[in-house]
Amino acid sequence: MDLRELCKFENDKHKILFTFPTHLTENGNKDICVSDSGAVVVIDEKGVFRFRYRGISQDSNFDPYGICSDSECNIIVADMKNDKIHMINQNGGFICFLYYEDMKMPRALCIDENDDLYTHLSNSKEQFRNEDILESLVEVNDEGNGNQIESDEEEMEMTIAPEINFQRKLGIFLLSLREKYKLPSVVIPEIVNEFLSMIDFHQAQFSQSLNEFSESFQLNEEHCNQLKMIVEEKSQVESAFTSLNSEYKINKFAKKELQYVKPLEFKPDWTRNDTYQYVPILETLQNLLSHDDVFSYIMNNHKSTDGVIRDFCDGEVYQRNALFANDPNAIQIMLFFDEFTAVNPLGHQIKNYKIGGFYMLLGNLPPKFRSQLYCIQLVALCMSHTIKNNGYKKILEPLINDLKTLETEGINVSKSDGDHTLFGTVSVVIADNLGAHSLGGFMESFTTLRNCRFCFITKADMQRKFDCQNLNMRTIQMHTEQVRLVENDSSLAPVYGLKGTCCLNELQNFHSINGMPSDIAHDLFEGVKLLPR
Template identity: 25%
Template sequence: MKHHIDMMDAGPDVNNEMNDAQKDRIINNNNSIEDMNDIEMANDDGYREHEEDDFDVNDVERAHSFDKRKAVSFIINLKEMHRIRETAAEDVASRVNNIVDSYINILKRRLYNYMQGLDNEIPEHTFNDLFHIELPFNGVVTAHERKKYIKENFLYVEPETVHVGQRLRVLRQRGHANLDVVRDTFIYIPLTESIEQLLQNKDILELVINQPTERNDRFYSDIQTGSVYCQNVHFQQNQIALPIVLYFDDVDICNPMSKRAGTHKIGLFYYSLGNLPVSYRSRLPAIRLLAVIKRNIMNKHNINVVLERIKKDLETLSTGITLNIHGNEYNIVGWCLCFVGDTLAAHEFGGFKTGVGFAFQKCRSCECTFNDMQENFEEHLFIERNLDRYDDQCYELSMAQTLSVRDVISRSYGINFRSLARDFPNFDLTQQIPYDIMHVIFEGVAVYEIKLVLKVLLDERFIVITEMNNLIENFSYGYANRSSQPTSIPAKVINGNETTLKQSASSMIVLMRLLPFFLIDKLNCPFNNQYIKFLIELCEITLILLSPIISYESVQMLRFMISSHLRQFKELFPDKNIIPKQHYLIHLPSTIEKFGALCNVWTMRFESKHNFVKERMAGCHNFKNIEKSISERFAMYECSLNLCDKHPLFNNDCMFGKTKPIHQIEYCKEKLESFFWY
């Protein structure tokens, strides 16, 4: 740059002596510098404006706006990502302001003294005007100020309060009892606005738009390979069609062992987009809050009050909406592909009996009775539920003249009420509520059957419970299983009437993988023992159900294995009943055909999202409007995700090194298919 200035000062004679090669080199250097500046601005975090060589007053205003956005982003990420309290966030903002102000004053005084030493008489008020810089957190220190700024400058989705009814409450003041009218409400996050906020991230938008279209009919993997998705013409005809996965569960935010347990139980509705690849869809930032409602309000008005609001957004989304994302307009449609949840939540969502023990028909997929469950172990032997029969049974339930007649009809059909999920566009609640293998297997069938087998082995003195527990506690678990290693099994659990082994679902997965090894190799149980074989068959069924990719032939084999397993159960334990969760096993192969691998539609990751609520409500002493507090924390958190330099959804991505292209594609496909085939 100095060389260029010297040449300009030398006058026109020097410029005329420059040859063409020198001119081209100078032009190329200038172009290279401009290109580098463009690259630096493109690699910035999205808030930086294009800069010019000359710095004017407008640049100061832009820089000030940039700092304010960065300051707000810093506080939001500090509060939501690192889970600090609001008082701590305000203290950080005010202290940073004080530190910055102190350094500005030091710099102003030193520069003023330096200029005075050069005999340059500059008025002090000029320096004060020059260093009159607004501090980074001015106007955004408190929660109210930050929220106002975020609403004006960021895409913040405001939680909506929905009124569903009212009740009377007794207020006691100064010895007098007065009646007060209290509104029953729940908090709802508008679905379309939440989706628009999520798709503001360019990487997520690219994943949603560029979804794979190839499908192998011989293998089931993600939900796009299931028949529910493939046979829906709307997903095939629209370029950007969102298959939405809904979830619901109850969470007790208080200590479950305290006397106030259950008082502040809340219901949480989440959703995720089925377009996202499995590796991203299972991450917590991809699971977003939809609604928060107190359990006692939902018990009073039932789940339909929430489903009605969800239905309204789904109807809007099914007709298509236009989203303006980064200056481009996208026409987006979407439908509810499935609802996932534990047995209680799934039955409540569909309007079925939550306590199946009191119902004559105990299954939401078929009209089986208790006696049928004990005798028939193949799916085709039961009458399948469908929407026509569901509508007829709900109509008969609504026409009951007395409560006693209604109760008899409700018990007979296993239906409590007509669910508004029946009116969701392109949704069949008798077919699109998959079974959750986490609750069916690891908190149901596996616990029930393993407990019976261990009791027999203890009674026949094949094993000793203390030796078994020593193996479980002292086994060298791998790195991936250390956080989920099983705990010892108390003897009173096996000999008593408890329905649990004191293990979590993740611990049950590890235990089932190692239990045959413990019994046969370590405890020297005979391999040909019929109870050991029965247990091994259960483990084999579980491994197939956990597979991320399942072939068509494996699904057919799974049907036979489940049927054989249930028959063997009745032979080995004739005095024990087939429980409903064991009956649900016969529906799992058809569920795989509808939705792909079951590990992609289970509730394991959704339940992990509950930790967000528990961590942020820990130490909370005010439960007056707890659902609003939770929804606002979620709204701020989901808004902060797009303020990060890198969206947390991609934090765990692996950066691969050099890759080599494959030219013999067909040969590689043939080898991979032959490997999985055999």
């Protein structure tokens, strides 16, 4: 298929998928990968839109040109303006950059049956290798193609430079100084104002030089006034610095430009001063799914096809879940709970400063992304004593209501190929053993008669029985009945190892009995399970 056939194919489908396509390749999975204006657009062999890759950030000024794919269906595309070559997987997920220090404007790409990649660089003929990514990366021989290359270079010289949003670039830079490099908030405005002073000094010097130039060449008054207006006019750079010269303005920029989800403050008990913060999970999901790479992972699950268990979606709990079994594109929410202190109090005062944090990430993302901080989203923050005074049900009420909406009504995501309604629920709740027992309604004392949330083994038998196959495992039906008995007679709590039900069990497709896996790090490192020597 060439570009003319591609445009005809697009018109036949009455869908505008491409703006200015330049290069295309057919991937090993039959997808058609197209270098378009500012993006790589991928459609399947039937012409159905799959995803659009715009670079690793909105400000990357991505300029795709030559494109090819390797034997593992990874897509490799030249990014001329940024002097890089991007490698993404077949679902649009970024893998890495292929580049070396002096690489300039990579253009044409091709790859052979041995996954040797060839590229033309506009500035030189260099050969370089990256054996961790591809077997080799060498340059194509351009003999006999000089006219075409010269024509391309002339065309590039005529290309109009894109408009740059200086305020956005500066705002993201200042926020990275504060959040990534941990510069104090009071320092950032000082840096901005210092730059403004230097800009003013530069303009004063330039104005003086311009006056001297005007006098020496005896320019008339009209020309002098025009030059003066040009010099005194505030530039985009100066305007950007002025608009971000205080902490208030920087925070306002972040809220307006960076898909900010405003936390909501709740007061669980009007007789107390306790409050907690909840970040609406449905809004967070909408923002996440607005990114094509995240959306592509939802629509193209990573379940194993060879029977090997590699992730939660390959296990029996996932397969027995009614929502996940019937809808492979359902959103899997992995919920985290942990308590921490933001200060370092001594002695008994520590309980007054402990904070409970609830976080989430998408289980639809491949595991390699799920350990990255930028993939983990805040759900709620609450002082631990507020949880103790009011209970988890009261604190998590807004979250549970949103999750019920997600299960029954779903959320609507608009893409270029139409609207998609996605449903989802909590797949697992991850916490340390104390946190899981507290949230799950199990006994928090590990010296009680039955202190396991998976089976009914006694504390004494736990020291000598290690094969779960011969133990009486907890079931949802059994758990429901025992909770009813404990609610009627609290003295039965140690007998069943229960205090009550888990508030998350109100969801249609989640239950604490099979939704709270063990915390392997704590169990191994704290000596709960003995490792062979």
